[in-house]
Amino acid sequence: xxxxxxxxxxxxxxAGAVAWLAMPALGQEIxxxxxxxxxxxxxxxxxxxxxxxxxxxxxxxxVITRDEIERANFQTAAELINSISATTSYSAFNVAQGLGGxxxxxxxxxxxxxxxxxxxQFTVVLVNGRRIAHHPLAPRGEDLNSIPLAAVDxxxxxxxxxxxxxxSDAIGGVINFILRKDYRGFDVSAQYAxxxxxxGYEKRITASGxxxxxxxxxxxxxxxxxxxxSGGIEARDRPxxxxxxxxxxxxxxxxxxxxxxNVGTPLGQRNPSGDPGNxxxxxxxxxxxxxxxxxxxxxxxWFGDGSVALVPPTERLHVVASLAWQLxxxxxxxxxxxxxxxxxxxxxxxxxxxxxxxxxGSDGFLLPPASPFxxxxxxxxxxxxxxxLALYWRAVELGQRTIEPTAEQWSAVxxxxxxAMGWRYxxxxxxxxxxxxxRYANGFVRESxxxxxxNSGVVNPFGANTEDVVNAMSVAKIDGVLSSGRxxxxxxxxxxxxxxxxLPAGPMALAAGIQVLREKLEQTAEPVLASGDVLNTNSAAxxxxxxxxxxxxxxxxxxxxxxxxxxxxxxxxxxxxxxSTTNPKISVRWQPVSRLLLRASAGTGFLAPSxxxxxxxxxxxxxxxxHDDPARCPHTGSVQDCNRRFPALFGGNPALQPxxxxxxxxxxVLAPTRTLSLGIDYVSILLDDxxxxxxxxQVFDQCPDGITGRTCQLIHRGSIDPANPALPGPITQVDQFxxxxxxxxxxxxxxxxxxxAPTQRFGRFAVALDGTYNVQHLEQxxxxxxxxxxxxxxxxxxxxxxxxxWRHYLTLTWAYGSWTATLSESYQTGTYDQAPPAGSGRTSRxxxxxxxxxxxxxxxxxxRWTLSAGIRNLLDRDPPFSVQDQSxxxxxxxxxxxxxxxxxxxxxxxxxx
Numbered sequence: 001x002x003x004x005x006x007x008x009x010x011x012x013x014x015a016g017a018v019a020w021l022a023m024p025a026l027g028q029e030i031x032x033x034x035x036x037x038x039x040x041x042x043x044x045x046x047x048x049x050x051x052x053x054x055x056x057x058x059x060x061x062x063v064i065t066r067d068e069i070e071r072a073n074f075q076t077a078a079e080l081i082n083s084i085s086a087t088t089s090y091s092a093f094n095v096a097q098g099l100g101g102x103x104x105x106x107x108x109x110x111x112x113x114x115x116x117x118x119x120x121q122f123t124v125v126l127v128n129g130r131r132i133a134h135h136p137l138a139p140r141g142e143d144l145n146s147i148p149l150a151a152v153d154x155x156x157x158x159x160x161x162x163x164x165x166x167x168s169d170a171i172g173g174v175i176n177f178i179l180r181k182d183y184r185g186f187d188v189s190a191q192y193a194x195x196x197x198x199x200g201y202e203k204r205i206t207a208s209g210x211x212x213x214x215x216x217x218x219x220x221x222x223x224x225x226x227x228x229x230s231g232g233i234e235a236r237d238r239p240x241x242x243x244x245x246x247x248x249x250x251x252x253x254x255x256x257x258x259x260x261x262n263v264g265t266p267l268g269q270r271n272p273s274g275d276p277g278n279x280x281x282x283x284x285x286x287x288x289x290x291x292x293x294x295x296x297x298x299x300x301x302w303f304g305d306g307s308v309a310l311v312p313p314t315e316r317l318h319v320v321a322s323l324a325w326q327l328x329x330x331x332x333x334x335x336x337x338x339x340x341x342x343x344x345x346x347x348x349x350x351x352x353x354x355x356x357x358x359x360x361g362s363d364g365f366l367l368p369p370a371s372p373f374x375x376x377x378x379x380x381x382x383x384x385x386x387x388x389l390a391l392y393w394r395a396v397e398l399g400q401r402t403i404e405p406t407a408e409q410w411s412a413v414x415x416x417x418x419x420a421m422g423w424r425y426x427x428x429x430x431x432x433x434x435x436x437x438x439r440y441a442n443g444f445v446r447e448s449x450x451x452x453x454x455n456s457g458v459v460n461p462f463g464a465n466t467e468d469v470v471n472a473m474s475v476a477k478i479d480g481v482l483s484s485g486r487x488x489x490x491x492x493x494x495x496x497x498x499x500x501x502x503l504p505a506g507p508m509a510l511a512a513g514i515q516v517l518r519e520k521l522e523q524t525a526e527p528v529l530a531s532g533d534v535l536n537t538n539s540a541a542x543x544x545x546x547x548x549x550x551x552x553x554x555x556x557x558x559x560x561x562x563x564x565x566x567x568x569x570x571x572x573x574x575x576x577x578x579x580s581t582t583n584p585k586i587s588v589r590w591q592p593v594s595r596l597l598l599r600a601s602a603g604t605g606f607l608a609p610s611x612x613x614x615x616x617x618x619x620x621x622x623x624x625x626x627h628d629d630p631a632r633c634p635h636t637g638s639v640q641d642c643n644r645r646f647p648a649l650f651g652g653n654p655a656l657q658p659x660x661x662x663x664x665x666x667x668x669v670l671a672p673t674r675t676l677s678l679g680i681d682y683v684s685i686l687l688d689d690x691x692x693x694x695x696x697x698q699v700f701d702q703c704p705d706g707i708t709g710r711t712c713q714l715i716h717r718g719s720i721d722p723a724n725p726a727l728p729g730p731i732t733q734v735d736q737f738x739x740x741x742x743x744x745x746x747x748x749x750x751x752x753x754x755x756x757a758p759t760q761r762f763g764r765f766a767v768a769l770d771g772t773y774n775v776q777h778l779e780q781x782x783x784x785x786x787x788x789x790x791x792x793x794x795x796x797x798x799x800x801x802x803x804x805x806w807r808h809y810l811t812l813t814w815a816y817g818s819w820t821a822t823l824s825e826s827y828q829t830g831t832y833d834q835a836p837p838a839g840s841g842r843t844s845r846x847x848x849x850x851x852x853x854x855x856x857x858x859x860x861x862x863x864r865w866t867l868s869a870g871i872r873n874l875l876d877r878d879p880p881f882s883v884q885d886q887s888x889x890x891x892x893x894x895x896x897x898x899x900x901x902x903x904x905x906x907x908x909x910x911x912x913x
Contacts, residue, residue, distance in 0.1 A: 046061055046126075046129070046156035046157075046158045046174055046176040047059040047061055047158045047163060047165060047174070048165060048511075048555065048557075048567065048569075049165055049495050049497055049511035049513065049553075049555055050497045050509045050510075050511045050555055050557045050567075051424065051497065057587075057589060057599070058565065058566075058567055058587035058588055058589035058599045058600070058601060059158060059160055059587050059599070059601055059665075060158070060159045060160050060599075060665060060667055060679075060681040060683070060750060061156055061157065061158050061159070062084065062086075062156070062157040062159060062752070062770065063154055063155070063156050063157075064080065064084075064154060064155040064156075064157070065153075065154050066152065066153050066154060066180075068811075069149070069152065069155075070858070070868075071811075071813065071820065071822040071856060071858065072811070072822065072824055072854070072856070073854070073856050073868070073870055073872070073905065074149065075149070075191075075193075075202065075204065075228065076111075076144070076145070076149055076228075076316075077111075077113075077144040077145070077147035077149045077152075077177065078111040078113065078144040078145065080149065080155065081113035081144060081175065082113070083770075083809045083826060084113075084115075084157060084770065084809070085750070085770050085771050085772035085807045085808050085809055086115045086116060086157070086159050086173070086748065086750060086772050087113055087114060087115055088116075088117040088774070088801070088802070088803050088804065088807070109145070109342060109343075109344040109405035109406075109407050109436065110135050110137070110138045110141070110143050110145070110407075111143060111144045111145050112135070112138060112141040112142070112143065112144060113125065113144055113175060114141075114172055115157070115159060115161070115172040115173040115175075116161070116172045116173065116683070116685060116746050116748060117746065117774070117777050117789070117803045118171065118172040118685070118687070118744075118746065119172075119692075120138075120140075120141035120142070121139060121140045121141060121607070121610070121691075122161075122169070122170075122171040122172035122607065122659075123170065123171075123172040123173055123174070123175060124142075124163070124166055124167055124169060124170040124173075124174050124175070125142035125144070125147075125174075125175045125177070126166065126174060126175070126176040126177065127147065127176075127177050127179065127338065127411065128176075128177075128178055128179055128336060128413070129166070129176055129178070130413060130428070130430045130491065130493075131166075131167075131430065131432065131489055131491060131517075132146065132409070132411050132432040132434075132489070133409060133411070133432040133433055133434040133487045133488050133489045133519075134434065134487050134489070134519075134521075134610075135407070135434060135436070135485075135487070136434055136435060136436050136484075136485025136486055136487040136521065136522075136523065137436060137483075137485045137523065139610060139612055139613060140610035140612065140613070143342075143407065143409065143434065145316065145340065145342045145407065146338075146340040146342070146407070146409035146434065147177050147340075148179070148224065148226055148318035148319075148320045148338055148340065149226075150206045150208070150224055150226035150318065151179050151180055151208070151224040151226070151318070151320040151338075152177050152178065152179060152180070153178050153179060153180040153181070154178050155175065155176065155177055155178070156174075156175075156176045156178065157173065157174070157175050157176070158170075158173050158174040158175075158176070159173050159665075159681070159683060159750060160173065160601050160663065160664075160665035160681070160683050161173045161603075161605065161661070161663045161683070161685055162583060162585060162603045162604060162605030162661060162663055163585070164553055164555070164569035164570055164571035164583055164584060164585040164603060165553060165555065165569060165571070167551075167571075167573075168571050168573055168581065168583040168604070168605050168606040168607075169605065169606065169607040169608070170605070171605040171607055171659070171661045171663070171685065171687070172685070179320060179322070179336070179338075180222070180224075180322075181220075181322065181324070182210075182214055182220045182222075182324065183208065183210035183220070183222040183322075184210050184211055184212070184213065184220065184222070184913060185209070185210065185211075185911060185912055185913030186207075186208070186209040186210075186911070186912045186913075187207070187208050187209075187909055187910060187911035187912065188205070188206065188207045188208075188909070188910055189204075189205070189206045189207075189866075189907060189908065189909035189910070190203075190204065190205045190206075190907060190908060191203070191204045191205075191868075191905060191906065191907030191908075192204075192905065192906060192907070193872075193903055193904065193905035193906075194903065194904055194905075195233075195900045195901050195902065195903045195904075196876065196901055196902040196903070196904070197237060197238065197900075197901045197902075198233075198234075198237040199231050199232060199233035199234060199237045199311075200230065200231055200232070200233045200311060200899075200900045200903070201230065201231040202228065202229075202230040202231075202905070203228070203229055203230075204226070204227065204228040204229075204907075205226075205227050206224065206225070206226045206227075207224070207225050208222065208223070208224040208225075209222060209223060210222025210223070214324060214326050214332075218325065218326040218327075219323070219324065219325045219326065220322075220323070220324045221321075221322070221323045221324075222321070222322055223319070223320060223321040223322070224318070224319070224320045224321075225317075225318070225319050226316075226317070226318040226319075226320075227316070227317050227318075228314075228315070228316045228317075229314070229315045229316075230311075230313065230314045230315075231313055232309045232310075232311055232312050232313035232314075232345065233309065233310045233311040233899055233900065234306060234307050234308065234309055234310065235304075235306045235307070235308045235309075235310055235889070235890070236305070236306025236307065237306075237310075238310060238878075238899050238901070240878045240879060240881070240891050240892055240899075241310055241879075241889055241890060241891045241892055241899060242306055242891075243890065243891060244303050244304055244890050245291075245293055245301070245303060246890075246891065247293070247294055247295075249845070249881075249883050250836070250842070250883070251883055251885075251890065251891070252293060252295065252301075252643070253885065253890050254293060254296075254301035254302055254303055255301065255302040255352060255394070256299065256301065256302070256354065256356070256392045256639055257302055257352030257353060257354050257356070257357065257392045257393055257394050258290045258299070258300040258301060258302040258392065258393070258394050259286065259289065259290055259300075259302065259350075259393065259394040259395075259396045260284050260285070260286060260290065260300055260393075260461060260462040260463060261300075261365070261391040261392055261393035261394075261461035261462060262299050262300055262391070262392040262393075263367075263375065263378065263389050263390070263391060263392075264355075264389060264390035264391070264392065264639075265379075265382040265384060265389075284300060284462060285300040286300070287303075288303060288305075289302065289303055289304065289305050289396070290302055290303060290394075291303055302352075302394050304349055307347055307349070307400060308347065308348060308349055308888055308889070309345070309346060309347050310889055310894070310899045311899060311900070312344045312345050312346050312347075313344070313345045314342065314343065314344050314345075315342070315343040316340070316341070316342050316343075317340070317341045317342075318338070318339070318340045319338070319339045319340075320336075320337070320338050320339075321336075321337045321338075322334070322335070322336045322337075323335045323336075327418075330418045330419040330420065331416060331417075331418035331419075331420075332416065332417050332418050333415075333416055334413075334414070334415055334416075334417065334428075335412070335413070335414045336411075336412070336413045337410070337411065337412045337413075338409075338410060338411045339408070339409070339410040340407075340408065340409045340410070341406065341407070341408045342406070342407045342408075343404065343405070343406045343407075344404065344405050345402065345403070345404050346402070346403040346404075346405075347400045347401065347402050347403075348401050348403070348888055349400065349401060350394050350395050350396050350398065350399065350400060350401065350443055351394070351395040351398060351401060351443055351444065351445055351535050351536050352392075352393075352394055352395075352535075352536055353365045353391075353392075353393045353394075353395060353450070353451075353454065353535060354390070354391065354392040354393065355390055355640075356392070356639065356640070356644060357535060357536055358447055358451065358535065359447060359532055359533075360620070360647060360732065362447070362451070363390065364390060364391070364451075365390070365391040365392075365393055365451065365454045365455065365461070366388040366389065366390060366391070366455050367388060367389045367391050367455075367457060367461065368388050368455065368456075368457045369385075369386050369387065369388065370457055371457025371458075372457070373457070373459075373460045373461065373462060374389070374457070375389075375462075388455075391454075391461050392639075393454075393461045395443075395445065395450075395473070397464075397465055397470050397473070398443055398445060398470075398473060398474065398476075398477060399442045399443040399477075400442060400443050401440075401442065401443035401444055401536065402440075402441040402442040402443055403438060403439070403440060403441070404438070404439040404441045405436055405437070405438045405439070406436065406437050406438075406439070407434065407435070407436040408434070408435050408436075409432070409433065409434040409435075410432070410433055411430065411431070411432035411433075412430070412431055412432075413428050413429070413430045413431075414428065414429055415427050415428025415429065416428075420496075422498050423496040423497065423498045424496060424497050424498065425494070425495070425496040426494070426495055426496070427493070427494040428492075428493060428494075429490075429491070429492050430489075430490070430491040430492075430493070431488070431489070431490050431491075432488065432489050433486070433487070433488040433489075434486070434487050434488070435484065435485065435486045435487075436484060436485050437481045437483075437484045438481065438482065438483045438484065439479075439480065439481050439482075440478050440479065440480065440481075440482050440534070440537075441479060442477070442479070443477070444477065444478045444534055444535070444536075444537060445473075445476040445477055445478065445534070445535050446476045446478060446528060446533050446534065446535075447532075447533050447534070447535045448533050449475060449476035450473060450476035450535065453472055453473055453475075453476065454473075458472070459473065478528070478534060480526075481526070482525065482526045482528065482529040482534065483523070483524065483525050483526065483529055483540055484523075484524045485521075485522065485523045485524070486520075486521070486522045486523075486524075487519070487520065487521045487522075488519070488520045489517065489518070489519045489520075490517070490518045491515060491516070491517045491518075492515070492516045492517075493513060493514065493515040493516075494513055494514055494515075495511060495512065495513025495514075495553075496511065496512065496513065497509060497510065497511035497512075497555075498510060498511075503558070503559055505559035505560060505561050505562045505564070506559035506562070507559070508556065508557065508558050508559065509556070509557040510554070510555070510556050510557075511554065511555040511556075511557075512552075512553065512554040512555070513552070513553055513554075514550075514551065514552050514553075515549075515550070515551040515552075515553070516548075516549075516550050516551075517548070517549040517550075517551070518546065518547075518548050518549075519546060519547045519548075519549075519611065520545070520546045520611075521543070521544070521545055521546070521611040521612060522542075522543070522544045523540070523541075523542055523543045523544075523612070523616075524542050525539075525540035525541060525542050530542065532620060538619055538620075538621040538622075539619050539620050539621070540619050541616065541617025541618060541619055541651075542617070543611075543612070543615045543616055543617055543652075544615075545611040545612075545614065545615045546611065547575065547576065547577060547608070547611055548575070548576040549573055549574065549575050549576075550573070550574045551571060551572060551573045551574070552571075552572045553569065553570065553571040553572070554569065554570055555567065555568070555569040555570075556568050556569075563590060563591045563592055564588070564589070564590045564591075565588070565589040565590075566586065566587070566588050566589075567586065567587045567588075567589075568584070568585075568586050569584065569585045569586070569603075570582065570583070570584045570585075571583050571584075571585075573606065575608050577608070577614075578608045578609075578658055581606040581658075583603065583604045583605060583606055584603060584604065585601065585602070585603030585604075586601065586602055586603065587599065587600065587601035587602075588600050588601070595670065595671045595672060596668065596669070596670050596671075597668065597669040597670075598667075598668050599665075599666070599667050599668070599669075599681075600664070600665065600666040600667070601664065601665050601666075602662075602663070602664040602665075603662075603663060603664075604660070604661060604662050604663075605659075605660065605661035605662075605663065606658055606659070606660055606661075607658060607659040607660075607661075607691075608658045609653075609656035609657070609658065609691060609738075612652060613652050613653065613656055613691060613738050614652050614653070614654055614656055615652050615654070616650075616651055616652035617651060617652070618649055618650070618651035619649070619650050619651060620647055620648070620649055620650075620733075621647075621648050621649075621650050621736075622645040622646070622647060622648060623645045623646050623648045623696035623734055623736075624645070624695075624696065624800075624885070624886050625645065625696060625697060625795075625885040625886065626643050626644055626645050626885070627643075627644070627645075627646060627696065627700050627837070628641070628642050628643060628837070629641040629642070629646075629706055629730070629731050630700065630703070630704055630705055630706035631705060631706030631707055631727060631728050632706070632724070632727050632728070632730060632731075635724065635727055636724060636727070640730055641730060641731075646696070646731050646733070646734050647731075647732065647733050647734070648696060648733070648734045648735075648736045649733050649734070649735055649736060649737070650693070650736045650737070651736075651737050651738075652737070652738060653737050653738045653739060656691055656738060656739070656740060657689050657740050658689065659687055659688070659689050659690055659691055659740075660687075660688050660689060661685055661686060661687050661688070662685075662686045663683070663684060663685040663686065664683075664684055665681055665682060665683045665684070666681070666682050667679065667680055667681030667682060667750075668680055668681075675755060675756045675757065675758065676753075676754070676755045677752075677753070677754045677755075678751075678752070678753050679750075679751065679752035679753070680749065680750070680751050680752075681749070681750045682747070682748075682749050683747065683748050683749075683750065684745075684746070684747040685744075685745075685746045685747070686743065686744075686745050686746075687743060687744040687745075687746075688742075688743050689740040689741075689742070690740070690741050690742065690743070690744050690779075691738055691739070691740060691741070692738065692739075692741055692796065693736045693737060693738050693739065694711060694714065694736070694739070694741070694782065695736075695795045695796055695800075696734055696736065697795040697835075698711065698781075698782075698795065698796070699711045699714050699715065699734055700837070701837070702781075702782055702783075703715060706728070707728060710782045710783055711782055714734060714735040714736075715731055715733075715734055715735075716731070716732050716733040716734070716735070717729040717730060717731055717732060718730050718731075718732045741779075741780065742779075742780035742781075742784070743778075743780045743786075744777075744778060744779050744780065745776060745777075745778040745786070746776065746777050746778070747774075747775040747776050748772050748773060748774045748775055749772070749773040749775060750770075750771070750772050751769070751770075751771045751772075751773070752768075752769065752770055752771075753767070753768070753769040754766070754767070754768045754769075755767045755768075762816065763814050763815055763816030763817075763819075764814070764815050764816070765812065765813065765814050766811075766812075766813045766815075767810075767811070767812050767813075768810070768811045768813075769808060769809075769810050769811075770808060770809045770810075771806065771807065771808030771809075772806070772807050772808070773805065773806050774790045774803050774804065774805055774806075774807075775790070776788055776790055777789040777790045777803045779794075779796060789803050790803050790804075790805055791803070791804065791805045791829075791831045791832060792831060792832045792835075792844070793831060793832060793833050793834040793835070793844075793847070793882070793884060793893070795834065795886060800884070800886035800887075800895070801893070801895040801896065802831045802847070802893070802895070802896055803831075804828040804829050804830075804831055805829045805831075806827075806828065806829045807827065807828040807829070808825075808826075808827050808828075809824065809825070809826055809827075810824065810825040810827070811823070811824045811825075812824075817861070818859055818860045818861030819857065819858070819859055819861075820857070820858040820860075821855070821856065821857045821858075822854075822855070822856050822857075823853065823854070823855050824853070824854045824855075824856075825851055825852070825853050825854075826851065826852045826854075827849070827850070827851040827852075828849065828850055828851075828896075829849050830846050830847050830848050830849040830850075830880070831846070831847050832844040832845070832846060832847070833845045833846065833847050833882050833883050833884070834882070834883055834884045834885065834886070845883070847880045847881070847882050847893070847896070848880040848881070849880075850877070850879070850880050850896065850897050851877070852872075852873050852874075852875075852877055852898070853873070853874040853875055854870065854871065854872045854873065854874060855870055855871050855874050856868065856869070856870030856871075857869055857870060864910055864911050864912060865908065865909070865910055865911075866908070866909040866911070867906075867907075867908050868906070868907045868908070868909075869904075869905065869906040869907070870904075870905055870906075871902060871903065871904055871905075872900070872902070872903040872905065873898070873900065873901055873902045873903060874902065875902075876901050876902035877901075878892075878901065879892035879893070879896065879897030879898070879899060880892065880893075880896070880897060882896065
């Protein structure tokens, strides 16, 4: 092991100086923690390395217990985190969103959670207080799919951000999943759930076992295995999401690439039978998969077959194992390991073939005059008979494109903890690795192989093909793993704490520690994918990078008065690529009377750019939404300029600078009676140099004429078209590189209320409310102005979604003997929908408020058996209608609402202890 660097030694020396200054003049010391433990039970609470008597702290920490998880019947870590009011859809990313919209999200198989609407990059997700590897393809986020919820004892959520203890990058906060310890016995459980509507079933089986008593046998070993399989939900199975064309709301998600094909002519696209006035009555269309629209009465627009998955089929397997060995009364050896595998299936539709989807410079599908399928009469109508015709075709006969990502993640921690020379210490080595392989299983084709076959004229683009022709085209199909990613994190950390000084109000405690972290990331794209030869698929670039961080931190807890405590923490980080940063945090806790607690905190944060953000190679994708070229579309009306997804160049930026933050919080907890507790906290965060890209919506909105606006430099154009010499050249690319975008200001008020009624002969009732009122979420624009995103749908960069004004999770629990029943509600206020394009003359519509009620019951009256059942979405509430176009789902926002509908579930658990 290499020596501790001088800069870390300096930080440790600073911590030592704090401890020396804290020593009393006469050198008097407090008795060690063993004596203190005899007087009080001390616990570690997320946000501090100093154990304290379990109570409300100077930091706003929400604790979700195992009992609460079971009563609510949360099945995944993502479901649990989504119930926390301080998270928003604007910051989270769920499995359904992995379908992407062309912006690089296709097939991620990722679910991330975050606090304060800042994106999952700003929230640190821990397991047992330690870091896990980031998802290899997501932009710096821990995958909640890798968290084994079946083995979780409790979840602690630090809501006020930037932790000097866990990392100064925890600007939004910390989510700490704490796994069960010292488990003895055996239990096995099974559950099945089925929606009232088609699709979306869930089945799960979990087995846990452990033996050994730390107190008497000096060891404990236990393990949990959890398996889940769930069915997908297709768009056609939910009426609210089945339509791609809703003219009353200006939703047209149909496609020019259709089956049968459309033909390009000098006057625009027309059906091959040739009667422009006949419209849909032209028999060449094949409804319901292809039909006309009011704005395109002469085109066979592709409506699809409704098989796009609203929720992908999923298979998950988690294994957790833990060993604790009490070497002697003061020292314990521990080893913890977790392993997770998650498989998903995404089906975004058949391949589209045209000069709009093939490689830049390609003429796409050209039907030669010699083809037996050439529409001569139609071509003569437009004076182009005898010339190759550009076709816009959907390869239905080659099957649905199918993407199957498989993600695996494992972590292992080995360490020692205990008491030495009066210090309570914890030392460990943690290694975590995540990897993902994305298989292109069906429907994907090589452009370089398929186009020569199409352009030979043997394929009928207007009807069914023979088996021989389909087999000839199938030679172009791809089946294999085309992209993969691997990330790892290795952490060596040590921290210790001790009461170091007797003060009149109580002991002053000191904690100090060091941490050495190394993160690696590799992304690999097979040559066929990197070259852009896979039709309808984002090209990708391989990358490899690493980042090393060395840190030292110290914390002092000072009881200033019997009712007033202060905690001062400081963290020093040295990055091998961004230099050093020091970030303090101070919190104060004042309890003027026994039933009232006042608290406040302030600190700073520092988030270095991710490896992917710095080194990701350029990839030519498509804008997630369709746009009109404001300079050309009004004049040409061409499909090359109107209502199309333009090529967009995404990529990293080696010039990125770190994000820095300042935040503070203040709050109070009031317990007017023994059965009622009320809490309120105000949190404010200021970011500078936030990292993101300017979304294509913002690019076009701030470049209204296509030439001279603020963001027009991000739009690249080709040579001037001789047919339109007075117009600028057609758009060839929209830049979507990551950059530092300026400031953001976020503030919110969290409220918490808990009431437990006195026990009556009919049982006992309890009510709990966790709510967040978002005061503001300001993001600085390219011109320096600010836009408040609260109550609005945002297309900002890579974080589309809403920040609702108010969001809460409410539970009513009844307990009587062996019975427990829970009624819960998830609620968020309505917001403004995605804004219409600039210059459209339309105003944003409202998305309705969304509330979902769930009910569950648990009966534990049989020996060793626990039975449970319930209904999710009791009132069968459909997602509110939305015009969003940032995902492949249409008619609702998948980040805002769940498409399952009413779902019935039942389960049983057998326990032996």
